[in-house]
Amino acid sequence: ACSGGGSTPDPSESLRPTARPAAAGVDDVAGAKASPRCAAQVKTLRMYAVANLNDVARSGKAYLEKAHPGLTVEIVATAPTYTALVQQLSADRSAGQRADVAVAGFDVLPTFAAQLGAQELSPRLLRASYDQRMTPLGQVGGRQIGIPQQVSTLALAYNLDVLERAGVDPATLTTTDGVIAAAERIRASGQDIQPIDIPTGQGFAQWTLNNLASSGGVPIQDDAGRPRLNTPQARAAAQFLARVASYGPQSDSPTSQGLPRFGIRKETAMTMVTVATLAGGLRFIQDQGERGFRAGAVPFPTLPGGTQAPVAGGNALTVLAEDQCQREMATELVVSLLAPDVIVASTESLSYLPVDTEALARLEPLYRQYPQLRAFNDLAPSLVAPPSWGGARGGELPQAMSDQVVRIMGGADIDQTLAAAQAEAEALTR
């Protein structure tokens, strides 16, 4: 795989490891197929996806239109972000245009449940090979609102060359203390490089904080859905982040800024990334040959003495159709999209954690190519659902919490800020 110097491959390909057509289907799933009555009745099905899920959606469309001649599956996949997708869905609802299937980012699932009319789904209709440990991630208030399709979590990528020069063993990067110690040694080694970068924009700061707190056993949302930011764990997490910020400017977005700084410009020794972006990044670094470096990745560190309990990110498939028959067909579409083949293709293009065990097996070549990815599959059992904030204004919480974390990283008093964050969170979820 490591081609060395040679000719530069097309980077647009190197950035998307593989993109191949996938076959969707529900043949092996009992009860997933819509009833003949509904199949005859339903003529169109609308599916909403964000742009990067276009290929996935097309697999489902191909299958369903073949399985039900006369049916048209309309794919709306022009929204670049989940928020834009919600805007489209909302506009359509106002105009009386119904959606049948939609992709929802985990953090907007509560909105789907409360506002957009997402239907409860039956996990029993899933394939046997579907990784049942993932299903809780699609629940809101105990109801199965979505079936997770692409699941990711946080990772720490590192520049092995730099670490070795500083005498750091990557194996020590399992806890925050280890990371700080490594950062200190990198700094002390006199290399012109920022030791660590943890991007904070777009809600990532909340995710990071939650991830750390969760590794201490106490995520920032309790089981009743209430905020819990004034815990020692949250405090410890905040302290770590504040410390990290002292090593230099932290990026905004991991993909458009953090990863380029790490992988292209070699400005940072360690950076937080999502698993989904890892494969592309690693491959790009490899393809640089001489100018590249040895890159590694580990699951995001835990608090000292903590255990890996990573907070999941990603998206789930939801059914918004209310009509019985539309719902049946929509469900069939959802199930078809969870076919191992589709999961494989989707994971190959973006290194999400596969939600299907059969797919996992078939992804062996990918993991051989990027052994760094393998470790993340072990996290599946311990994945924690992202917070789903209720209340009229819960939707604003991820951004609000992220802002509080940014404040802490900017040097604000930790206790005061966390207290303020707690108060704000309580106010918004009321």
Next chain:
Amino acid sequence: MAERTRAGRDGWRAAALVTPALVGLCVFVIGPAAVSAFVAGTDKKLTGVDFHWVGTANLREALSDPDLGRAVRNTLVYCLLTVIPSVVLGLLLALAANSVARGRPVVRFALFLPASANIVAMAVVFRYIFDASPDGLANTLVGVVGVDPQNWLGDSDTALPVVALVGGWRLTSFVFVVYLAGLTAIPPSVYEAAEVDGVRGLARLRHITLPLLGPTTVFLAVFVTVLTLQTFETVAVLTDGGPLDSSTTIIYYIYQVGFTGSFRIGYASMIALLLLVTVVLIGAAGALLGRRLRVAREDAGAPAGAAPALEGARR
């Protein structure tokens, strides 16, 4: 009688002429604005269909919303940082470009570019010009004068000024275009008179060029302010209003409230309504004041209409 039929005919003619435009404006701007004014009194969410009338709750919230307060402050700062410098720079550039003999098309083309560019496309470049890295272009430039690298867009102290800089970059180009047009409309004979009179250099600029550009400046003041108040994309693509809402302008705040987070379109509409009312009131006051001033000035001299009468009396 005749007057009336004439007025009646003109009335029908006017109606026929303005109807297409009015239909467009009513259906797609005024109507929706009215709907939104209604929604401003409800707790409607963008995402939901159900809503309740909440009376003045949104208004009360807006009046005590610290985030809105900050957005207003940010907007004022943004306006201050973009409007005045871009008007001044645009004017100076137009003056300079107007006086060069050769290469004028090149200069004009280059300076038209920013106004014509797609800001969404330009954001990619600007984000990296203002990258936090010491190698970033902005940091390289300030490094020349010994300033430490800044996290331009990631620091709540610099984000708004940088956004304003990018906005100003575009706005300057727009102002340049308009002033250049204004300059070409000044009759050359006035300049020649000044030349013979010996009114030159700065005196000419101050006493002749600037006053004669007065109407253009008024036009610009109105348009630039409207453009600036509506600034959305520049903020959206560069900072998303951050960090810590430090670059959230009113329009962007309206977007944030109504189109993201918890999608509170009701409250967003209230803010939009307040903005509209405020600007219309300011505009109306300005127009009224302008009329007063003009009337006062004409009183000081003599009304224009008196001239022919006086002329007749002289004979």
Next chain:
Amino acid sequence: MTAGAVTAVAGARIEAVGIGRTFGPVHALAGVDLTIAAGEIVALLGPSGSGKSTLLRIIAGLDQPTAGDLRFDDRSQVGVPPHQRDVSMVFQHFALYPHLSATDNLVLALRYGRGMSRADARDRAAETLRMLGIADLARRRPAQMSGGQRQRVAIGRAIATRARVVLLDEPMSGLDAKLRVELRVEIVDLLRRLGTTAVFVTHDQAEAMAVGDRVAVMNHGAIEQIGTPDAIYDLPATRFVATFVGSPPMNVFEGTWSDGQLRGPGSGFVVPAPAAATAVGVRPEHLRLVRGASGPSAGGEFSVQGHVVVAERLGAERTMYVRTATGMVGVRVDAAVPVVPDEPVTVTAPATALLCFGPDGRALTVPQARQPS
């Protein structure tokens, strides 16, 4: 205008030597020689495009000649910028600063061009406006003035600086015919009393004659003739000058020359003429109208036949237009002469009133009887 006392100025003597100006292929000026005495008023007269403005702008310093030299009191002015030449100018359409009051229009020139203090400039401006009888306009802006008032302010601006040379480029354009006549008397009177040298551009021959100590008639970028109004009118040097000056213009009849005589086409006139004459001219006031058709003229007298077309009453007289075989002829007659359209008439003139022109358009002989008055 009040006849108030005026501080006199020593006007400059202007000498233009072989001034040429080309705009690309266009020769706007083709070697103009012109000397203007100190304190003299010269009217530059010529049709549109003849180069009047160009010459004036070169004198002002707003334009540079491509050939020749320009001297004020023997100092070459080539390359000297306008504000260092001690000239002032009244522009066509006045070119007042539209945003400034009458006072400020004057003050601007005084303060920045002459370096006067604000107070002094204001005093001088007020004095000038008073002198021009428009003190009450002091605070009005040009848009609030009538044409005549603007004109006075423009003149005020030009004379307030006490420049030694005042240049006026069609200063009356855009004014009422009546106002023009009134104002030009005032302007000339004022310029005389100031003693400045003045160049007054116009394409109205009556105005040029009325205003200039001398009139320079320009055509195609050259001065065809320069002289007193009387000389220009009575002794035109060329056919162009002869027809351009005078209203109604001189009637010119083409003819063929043979044996010392110029003959009109058909049974037209026959008049004695110097060799190579191609045309003969008669001013309308030298023509006499005789009712009915008469035979060919005798004794060298000019005579053509035709029909009355139309008449124009002009004050005490009337111009009768007669259509003849050689074209329309204007005849100045007393207002008492009745007009009968289509009446056949004979138009005659004594030999002494005739002016012959050669093929190059130059006047050939000056009849003895006609000397400048």
Next chain:
Amino acid sequence: MTAGAVTAVAGARIEAVGIGRTFGPVHALAGVDLTIAAGEIVALLGPSGSGKSTLLRIIAGLDQPTAGDLRFDDRSQVGVPPHQRDVSMVFQHFALYPHLSATDNLVLALRYGRGMSRADARDRAAETLRMLGIADLARRRPAQMSGGQRQRVAIGRAIATRARVVLLDEPMSGLDAKLRVELRVEIVDLLRRLGTTAVFVTHDQAEAMAVGDRVAVMNHGAIEQIGTPDAIYDLPATRFVATFVGSPPMNVFEGTWSDGQLRGPGSGFVVPAPAAATAVGVRPEHLRLVRGASGPSAGGEFSVQGHVVVAERLGAERTMYVRTATGMVGVRVDAAVPVVPDEPVTVTAPATALLCFGPDGRALTVPQARQPS
């Protein structure tokens, strides 16, 4: 212009009865009565703001009167839109369509106003341009024409439609003095041959006199006098008409009346005058210049003393301006009379040449000797 055959048009008779037009507080027209015979050319003369354009626009239908009635051939035109009135108009500064060629300027009116087919309209346009001698301009746009050429096209546009009434609002403004004189002869000739009724607005008295069959002198929104050019000149009804018509204008001297005599201020003139006269007027051509100061006049002759100020050569004559105790006086003298500035002179006029005005400005007596010629 070629004298080609012209299809004659039956001009309309225009009657304006008590036409008034107010703009808010301004009375632009205050009860105008005017009858224009079919085929007649009337010149509307008056100073700026006197209401000429307003009256013309009301006749055209571009404006509506606030009082009174307007009739063409006894049909009231109130409320009839302009294009249904069979009138056409030549605008000040021509108002040609700048983006269209000469032909298209004409064609537009013919096709849409007259409903002619495209081919017919083109034929008519070509014919009209040919008639005006500007066929070669057919494809040029106004910006590519000289002032005189534009003027011809504008006239072409007005006559191409063969309207029964042609209105001309200062059609010569912006043209060279020389060109104006040439063109007005052509225009009048053309209008005569067409036979249309025409109203010609001007503020140039010479033009009005030259052009109009009759001249209507307007002032302050009313017609002060209407009559033939001769009547207007020789028998002015008011002091305004007397001074507005004639160039140089009539000299008017204020005086105080007592015992059948009007006396100038100081040791001024003493002339017999009807009761209540407040001023006396004399035309410059009726004044005689006598060298040196002489005693007071005898036998009712008018006489004032003064000093020569300046002279204007005007063709065959000269206007000498004399400063007297009662103001500046213009005297028409022969060009042969020498001009000696500051020379003391006496200006006299026979009693028959005098015109007295009452306190309301109306002329009081018509001296017997002066009848319209």
Next chain:
Amino acid sequence: MWPARALSGTVRFAFLAVGVTTALLPFVWMLRTALGPPQNALGMSANPLPSSVSFRAFESAWRAADLGPALLTGVGVSLAILALQLLTAIPAAYAFAWVPFRGRSVLFGVVLATLLVPPQVTAVPNYVTISAFGLADTRVGLVLPFMTHAAMIFLLRQYMTTIPASVLEAARMDGLGTPRTLRRVVVPLCAPAIATVSVFSFLLSFNEYLWPLLVARSPDIATPPLALAGLTSRSSALPDFAQLAAGSLIISLPTLLVFIVAQRRLAAGISGTGQGD
């Protein structure tokens, strides 16, 4: 005297040079990123020249974001909007400039006030309207809400007031009637202003983002900014900056082209007069 002039000339030149550089810099940067190798994409060195030149980013952006159809849609939609805006704005501007009617200035004020309504609050109601006519996800739906623009009415009105009244009266005397006067006289005379407002209108429509996001659901009617946004999000791994820059340049081309073609006329249209000659 002369040195002072020369000095002011130098200052002016330097100032212009700085201005032109500042205006061009981001574009140079974009071009450099688009042409250079990906490793170079974010190299921050002050050297504006890429280390090697290749056009593959343009090709891949073109393919990946389907820019061909997007450009066609963008240009088509923008031109349609322009046509509608001119059709509605020209008569309205004429009425506001030349036809007196009761309440004219108030109505004009209302028209101007519509400039202040944030598009964010009208977007959803408009979407409802458009959907009600079954026009969601159609090109017509992309066009219709922009059928009138108050700024265009305003600018055209300002320009039209400079047409000499007598020319319009001549048209009236000639019996042209209002529609013909508009078509035969007013429109040709306002050509410079129409050119100017057309450029600005095209610019705004072509770069519009929010509305196409709501309306254009099928990828085949995505407008260029939408296609570009898709490009950004689709590679949610490491973005390909060269491709992005290339895409950005490609979608900026139509507006740049319009500006180049129209730049001479722009100045005349804003504050020139309708005198025509």
